[in-house]
Amino acid sequence: MNQQTKSHGLVQAPTPVGTTPGYMPGFANDFETEALPGALPQGMNSPQKCNYGLYGEQLSGTAFTANPPERTWTYRIRPSVKHSHRYQKIDLPYWKSAPHVDPDVISLGQYRWDPVPHTDEGLNWLTGMRTMTTAGDVNTQVGMASHIYLVTESMKDEYFFSADSELLVVPQEGRLRFATELGIIDLEPKEIAIIPRGLVYRVEVLEGPCRGFVCENYGQKFELPGRGPIGANCLANPRDFKAPVAAYEDREVPSTLTVKWCGQFHRTDIPQSPLDVVAWHGNYAPYKYDLRNYCPVGAILFDHPDPSIFTVLTAPSGVPGTANIDFVLFRERWMVAEDTFRPPWYHKNIMSELMGNIYGQYDAKPQGFVPGGMSLHNMMLPHGPDKNAFEGASNADLKAEKLENTMSFMFETRFPQHLTAFAANEAPLQDDYIDCWTDLEKKFDGTPGKK
Numbered sequence: 001m002n003q004q005t006k007s008h009g010l011v012q013a014p015t016p017v018g019t020t021p022g023y024m025p026g027f028a029n030d031f032e033t034e035a036l037p038g039a040l041p042q043g044m045n046s047p048q049k050c051n052y053g054l055y056g057e058q059l060s061g062t063a064f065t066a067n068p069p070e071r072t073w074t075y076r077i078r079p080s081v082k083h084s085h086r087y088q089k090i091d092l093p094y095w096k097s098a099p100h101v102d103p104d105v106i107s108l109g110q111y112r113w114d115p116v117p118h119t120d121e122g123l124n125w126l127t128g129m130r131t132m133t134t135a136g137d138v139n140t141q142v143g144m145a146s147h148i149y150l151v152t153e154s155m156k157d158e159y160f161f162s163a164d165s166e167l168l169v170v171p172q173e174g175r176l177r178f179a180t181e182l183g184i185i186d187l188e189p190k191e192i193a194i195i196p197r198g199l200v201y202r203v204e205v206l207e208g209p210c211r212g213f214v215c216e217n218y219g220q221k222f223e224l225p226g227r228g229p230i231g232a233n234c235l236a237n238p239r240d241f242k243a244p245v246a247a248y249e250d251r252e253v254p255s256t257l258t259v260k261w262c263g264q265f266h267r268t269d270i271p272q273s274p275l276d277v278v279a280w281h282g283n284y285a286p287y288k289y290d291l292r293n294y295c296p297v298g299a300i301l302f303d304h305p306d307p308s309i310f311t312v313l314t315a316p317s318g319v320p321g322t323a324n325i326d327f328v329l330f331r332e333r334w335m336v337a338e339d340t341f342r343p344p345w346y347h348k349n350i351m352s353e354l355m356g357n358i359y360g361q362y363d364a365k366p367q368g369f370v371p372g373g374m375s376l377h378n379m380m381l382p383h384g385p386d387k388n389a390f391e392g393a394s395n396a397d398l399k400a401e402k403l404e405n406t407m408s409f410m411f412e413t414r415f416p417q418h419l420t421a422f423a424a425n426e427a428p429l430q431d432d433y434i435d436c437w438t439d440l441e442k443k444f445d446g447t448p449g450k451k
């Protein structure tokens, strides 16, 4: 066992050979990691006494009897239960949960927003979360919410967990550190992170201001999509997902723990940092993924496939083939299809489509859908290329062409998404969005031939 390393004020486990410092590779692997030699019991979970006087504690992210069960054994300085004093309700007025149907807001429509701007107000991970849409029901653990975060300040002696949800974080600007019970994840644009339900963490600003998108998944956890005939390779490869090595701090300072539970926020005082897990093993852990590792598969002769071929992660809903949420990535790729209208087709979809632009230009919307911006095409509402994209693609010389400088994504859910009052009234909604289709001409004149 190597000497443990000290970083970020947390004592961190040595890094396994051949990996990025501080991370272990693999999707939903059964990991083991210790920040102090011998802190992890071997061959069993619950010895009569743990090494270093640590407490053993299990964090279960699935039912005990799920197949496979996902859980992690932590060995910590104090059991989590010692952290809990009485909870007080607190208000985070911009962070909403489903069901949340504002009677004054119309969710039926095609919507697009410019980037939500930063303000002079100092905002952290909790106060800076701005809910745009909600879908499903947090109490029955179905559906999701989409948020924009605007973060300029680190959480200090302040910790959080969501009992409601796992969070998929998609940064667009700035760099954040997630100091979690199970280790440290640093995150920047072009990467994503998953923070599991129930995991305690603090978010620090490494380089601000920070803005990004969050998909709050109330349902079953994100997993890798079934690959069907694509087979074992391409799309998101399991080895490119990275879980942090153990890191702990032994700090006795007055702190707070905020809990999101059934859509409400509660706070309790704790006399120490809860990031005191010295060693852990298991398959329930936070992780990050570099979107530049995503290997897209697409049309190599003609036609435009369904965007499901670009699925990075999917959260099942219980109905086979019908996701609670698909996280879909539109990134740089070659367009080679012959005699084909290459951008997305016009369509209506039972699933509702929330999109965000991380950088560059999206092929169906060359203008107006800008980095940091979002769009919503709700259940069964028609959409597709704007007039310019349609004319351009209909008349393009169909040589092999690389779509460069493009990274957008979609949170696609089987549930209709409801706008919050913030999305409808405060965020920079583009009132003229639907005009992007107004000038599409009638070309039909009753005579045959391509027009």
Ligand SMILES: O=C(O)Cc1cc(O)ccc1O
Pocket (backbone or CB within 6 Å): 305, 306, 307, 343, 344, 345, 347, 353, 364, 377, 383, 384, 410
């Ligand atoms: O609406 C969109 O832009 C997303 C999308 C992209 C695509 O290539 C096919 C269908 C689809 O919904």
Ligand SMILES: [Fe+2]
Pocket (backbone or CB within 6 Å): 344, 347, 349, 353, 377, 383
């Ligand atoms: Fe679409």
